[in-house]
Amino acid sequence: MRREIDADFLANLFDRIAILLEIKGENPFKVNAYRRAAENLRRETRDIVELYKEGKLTEIPGVGKAIAQKITEILENGKLEFYDKLTAEIPERLLSLYEVPEMGPKRIKLVWEKLGIDSVEKLEKAALEGTLRSLPGFGPKIESKILEGIMALKERRLVSRYPLGEGWDLSRIIVNRLGEFEGVVFVSPAGSLRRMKETIGDLDILVAAEKDATNKIIKAFTDLEIVEEVLLSGPTKTSIRFKGGLQGDLRIVEPSRWGTALQYFTGSQQHNISLREIALKKNLSLSEYALTDKINNKEILCSSEEEVYEKLGMSWIPPEIREGTIEINLALEGKLPRLVEVGDIEGDLQMHSTWSDGKRSIKEMAEKAYALGRSYILITDHSQGLGIAGGLSIGRLMDQWHEIDELNEIFEGKLVILKGAEVEVRTDGTLDYPDEVLERLDVVVAALHSNLRQDRGQLTERYIKAISHPLVHILAHPSGRLFGVREEANADWERIFKAAASSGTLLEINAHPSRLDLSEKKIRQAFNLGCKFVISTDAHDIHEQEYMFFGVAQARRAWLKRSDVANAQPLKSFLEQIKR
Template identity: 40%
Template sequence: MDNAEIAAHLEQLADLSEIAGENPFKVRAYRAAAARIRDLPTPVQELLREGGLEALEQLPGIGERIATKIVQLLETGEIEALRKLRERVPVGLLDVLAIEGVGPKKARAFWQQLGITNVDELERAARAGKLRTLPGMGERSERKILAAIERWRAHQGRYLLPDAEADMRRVLAAIRETGDAHRLEAAGSLRRRRETIGDLDVLVSASRSDRIMEAVRALSREVLGLGETRAAVVLRSGMHCDVRVVDDRSWGSALHYFTGSKAHSVALRGLARSQGLTINEYGVFRLREDGTAGERIAGDEEPEVFLALGLDYIPPELRENRGEIEAAAAGTLPVLIERADVCGDLHVHTTWSDGRESIETMARAAIERGHRYIAITDHSARLAMTGGLDAKRLREQWREIEAAQRSVGDAIRLLRGIEVDILEDGTLDMPADALAELDVVVASVHSHFGQDLETMTARLLRAIESGRVDILGHPTGRLLLRRDPYAFDPERVFAAAKAAGVALEINASPLRLDLSDTLAKAAHEAGCALVISTDAHHPTHLDFLRYGVDVARRGWCERRHVLNTEPDPERLLARLHEGHR
């Protein structure tokens, strides 16, 4: 069991405890422990092997009681306290908690006062007008919950990238352990780096498949199909996984075929037919006069598939039939940005707001990752739940930034910044004179997401045109699988950002990935500058940068489109401030 699975059990323990009305301090302790374990760079099982229970107890936020529960989980497969809670509290309420706008207190009220135990019952109660009988609920609340349920259902069966990657790692490791795989790779939407994943596709080349099929079966909670060369299973997480075994000679064509997307593959097959060829998972073949496949001319390696059609190699991230085939034919594919091109992070939180580590700790973690600079951008005061900064505390924070800079020396440049709230009327939650003294001002929307398109667009334009904003943070406000983007006019916002010299953020948090790939492409095509930042609240979150690079690559971004590919912090700031400072 890996850290993510352990954290998921602790999160469920926290959720069910809160719904059951247990001690709020205990609930907070479970949540803090879950976050600590999820972010832990070392596997818990390795910690226990090397240092025993004491090593686990010494982790901040864990302690003896929670450490004992974790050991119990690893030894028996369950936490006794969680098992007992599942007997008391309907487990279907965990799905109710996943509905936007429903927290543990509301879920508890729905259950105890209306007998609601799952999403279907919640929907029926909302349609029947029963929710409005509860304090603080009305007809408008019922409409919002019904809309949220509809969104929740649309997202069922989708997984965030880190969750999909965790399952993929387990599958690949199990196949490798058989010793029978010659070549092994993730295919499908995970290889194309889509923002959410529906199922996993794994390609293996091997001379025998029986032990590989058995290894995959052992990871599953349900077997949908199991043959000599294909396994279709449901993994313990609930994610579907297809594993295909091919011979070595078919590797390249099979990898292309099973990577997709379907739209890309259909378009490529059409191009092949126009050239008297046909493509399938076994190779590229000449077409006979009767329309059947004849001589095989390519397919051992994936680049051969494209070369046979007179195309440049198309990176997996671009294979969505959005013009990549035409660009490959014309020799005009972009030279996509790579992780190594990004030199720093311009959106980092610390314990001065809702981050979990100090400025110096975040700085040293950034140094370990090769960053040349990071911007410390804690929240402004309006976002009260984060303990955000007013102008007085902001200036106090500068002293700690200066002290941290002295401590780390020239290894990294620490930039003074803030994530300032864009208030409902478009003004900024910080006096202009304080903002003027900062290196980096990220401005973001954190409230009033339901404004109509015109109101939200005007709100964003006012902030962009204030002359105090350097970066528009997570510009659409979405939370993947949880909250849809707010309504606004991207064309007008991008035009204003370009005119004002305001960069648009690709927020690399896997819960956001905001801008999306299509909007990132539209933004740089409109002439806007982009930055890729992690919105890190813990040192390990700095590693999210790769997800932002995935989005940028899917958005056809080159190094030149992204400001924080600049290695020199002074030149970066000059470019960041250009046009409005």
């Protein structure tokens, strides 16, 4: 048995099967079955090999008996006969054409059968020579769009996906600028940014506006200082490249069509496919423009997303969980849970001051927290072992306590400042302060900042030793990842999460956009093993306390509720929980 085959490997394989079946012209329901299985496999936190051994593959949503048999064949033989036969009939290299905008399965099949085109290079050559336009359903306009799409594809391949925080900053500039114009009714980011994915491939901005405002909106968009190059400019869609390489697409719709447009361009693809299937069962068709009654061919315009879902007999679904999985059936049954919200967060349990590597005093950090509606905060300046971050000696830590006592008197209970520390976990798993110091802190936050490339076994034991310490309440940014700098630590996360659940140690969801740690998938894995969480900003300056919404979005994508997040509780309840 090939142990290296995991859920992501299987998901990618089933995605390829779905595309090849589409090109072949297979039944859409069969195609979507593979897509659903792929999406659910990506969300699966349990070990696939163990599920196979226990005969539980069909417990995975979207994995029926037929797909479970295919997974079994792959695990036992290292290959899938069905895929081999399919790729003998429909060449696997055709998958590269699917990445080109305007090239759907029907067009891919047409260019392959009529012109022998099976690569992006051959497609580009045919488009440059004007050969494509002679095919049915193409023409000069489509040919031109395909060339533009190939150019954009080449550029995207030169860069990786961009962190969510980078896209969010750009979107705020655009939304604020375009929202100033008279005639603009709504402006919103769409796509993976609105779904708050950890990384984004491009930036989609959707505007609902009156027709006479269209030209000035487009000009304002293309004239932004953050724009490097205008790639395409039209009456309803404009594409640009931002400085730094990220592509941005602006789409303008009529206000009466805002609901269907926002829903469509938010995605995800599988979520939209599922909605279209539900619409068809109700004799409706759903597009970005409108719902259409298929019986009398009459458009049903929706000016809000809520109307779209209502017409389909569903409750509105938060963008963060629109992945085409269990959210669809739950919405149809009216059983979607209320996910945690930013307004639920009572306290921020990691922030730094000028006592270590922060940029502001404790007083300034506390005033900002109070302005944001927090009722308590935890000051977690670094411990003595992290010298590079100005870690506090025991003497300096005690001096800090005096300042905190004085500030608590000034705030008179309107905001409570808790005494804490981000205590370094040494290479052997011991902590950077002795127990007699730790037990005097209100909350102890343990963290690993160095030697994250230890042997997997040693690193796992190091985590478990720290988590199991009776005076440790929270494990900060558990995986240690930093976007573009450092990958997640290679440790046995199932063992670590089981240890955290057993000891009651809370796992931090670090909201800082450079981290977003834990990942969505690891949050789900930890939750399924019985863990509880806190969401903290890790703020080193006052404005970084506003990053809380990034962490909340991460928790929402993992389906966490208010009751799953310890600092979404009042101070008394939080302190009682960590004492237990």
